[in-house]
Amino acid sequence: MADVIAANHNLILVMPRLGIPLGFGEQSVQEVCDHYKMPVDFVLLIFNVYTFDDYNPDDNILNQTSLQHLVPYLMTSHQYYVNERLPHIERHLIRVAQHAGERYGTILKTFFSDYEKEVLEHFAAEEHEVFPYLHQLLAGNRDDRMVVAHFVDHHADLVDKLTDLTQIVYKYLPGETMTEELNELVFGILQLSSDLQKHAKLEEKVLMPYIMQLERSLT
Amino acid sequence: MKPKLNVLIAEPSDIIRQGLMSLIGDEEFAFLAPLRDLSTDLPQRIPHLQPDIFILNPTLLQSPAKMQLAAISQARPQMAIVALVYQYIEPQLMQSFKTIIDIREQGSKVPQLLRECCQNVDDTTEENYDLSDRESEVLVLVAQGNSSKEIADKLNISIHTVNTHRKNITHKTGIKSVAGLAVYAMLHNLV
Numbered sequence: 001m002a003d004v005i006a007a008n009h010n011l012i013l014v015m016p017r018l019g020i021p022l023g024f025g026e027q028s029v030q031e032v033c034d035h036y037k038m039p040v041d042f043v044l045l046i047f048n049v050y051t052f053d054d055y056n057p058d059d060n061i062l063n064q065t066s067l068q069h070l071v072p073y074l075m076t077s078h079q080y081y082v083n084e085r086l087p088h089i090e091r092h093l094i095r096v097a098q099h100a101g102e103r104y105g106t107i108l109k110t111f112f113s114d115y116e117k118e119v120l121e122h123f124a125a126e127e128h129e130v131f132p133y134l135h136q137l138l139a140g141n142r143d144d145r146m147v148v149a150h151f152v153d154h155h156a157d158l159v160d161k162l163t164d165l166t167q168i169v170y171k172y173l174p175g176e177t178m179t180e181e182l183n184e185l186v187f188g189i190l191q192l193s194s195d196l197q198k199h200a201k202l203e204e205k206v207l208m209p210y211i212m213q214l215e216r217s218l219t
Numbered sequence: 220m221k222p223k224l225n226v227l228i229a230e231p232s233d234i235i236r237q238g239l240m241s242l243i244g245d246e247e248f249a250f251l252a253p254l255r256d257l258s259t260d261l262p263q264r265i266p267h268l269q270p271d272i273f274i275l276n277p278t279l280l281q282s283p284a285k286m287q288l289a290a291i292s293q294a295r296p297q298m299a300i301v302a303l304v305y306q307y308i309e310p311q312l313m314q315s316f317k318t319i320i321d322i323r324e325q326g327s328k329v330p331q332l333l334r335e336c337c338q339n340v341d342d343t344t345e346e347n348y349d350l351s352d353r354e355s356e357v358l359v360l361v362a363q364g365n366s367s368k369e370i371a372d373k374l375n376i377s378i379h380t381v382n383t384h385r386k387n388i389t390h391k392t393g394i395k396s397v398a399g400l401a402v403y404a405m406l407h408n409l410v
Binding site for chain 1: 407
């Protein structure tokens, strides 16, 4: 397990969401997963998505992977973004906004709170529509009115807006003061942005094909 | 007087090619011997022909079209490659072109389109990241929530031209979303 983390240290941020704490000593991935009762194939799928940009699991891999932990993982990630990452960014943003003068400060804060609202709405829609729909499918009920594709369309937009925020912060804010705060803010946003990209990919390349497979099996 | 811009046209139809040349006119533009198809040695010949603008019917490209286009573009990076479109072309391929002349475009606007795409080429070779007046105008309209279609109507230009401006704005500012562009416009006191 330690070798995997050494290969991609970003996985440190992923493991708590899988219910696996640090401190695993010299145990292998299999041993750690067994210990915390996580299916190793699922954990490896998540690790692969977060590590390789061009990793696209095909239907075969999906069929052979235990996906019962997928929705809980996605929900935990939503919580992590909402309760930890966004407030972290907001704290730095408010401090930067205070120093940027009233006009710039207000513009920044408005942009961010609009963004935050949009993210929350997107997560809520997924949690209230997509995830329950998957449950229904697993229980053998199919609802033809449900269209899940438009949730995916929204992802690129959410990631673009974060990238835009970094551009605005380091290119277009008057930058004479607050170097430390600005850096914290930009790194915070970049970290969230790359995590969200992986999250979106997980939903697009794993969750959606999984749903479509289930739909096919029910027709 | 400014030197004329060299225009190379690749279009199989004589009628369309001749029509296009007469619309463009030879006051500001000089025409190189036109092509009816794309020979495989075109990338080697382009540096000798020295076109400033290459107007190309994308259906002449052979699969994989994107790669063939990239080879042509690499042969002379400062050359503006313009698509001459009269049927459906994959949107992904369209992005590789500097701008687009639609066959239904108003004839009088064609020289203007070509002039604009050459200005853009100059801008990027000098790495000028300031927005032009026209781009600022488009930016403000985007920030105010207008669609490309609405902007095209307001400024009396084609929707392709609006999209070219929007692409250049995003390239120069690094900002993609409408909300982000609105912030940019506010920070620069444009709105």
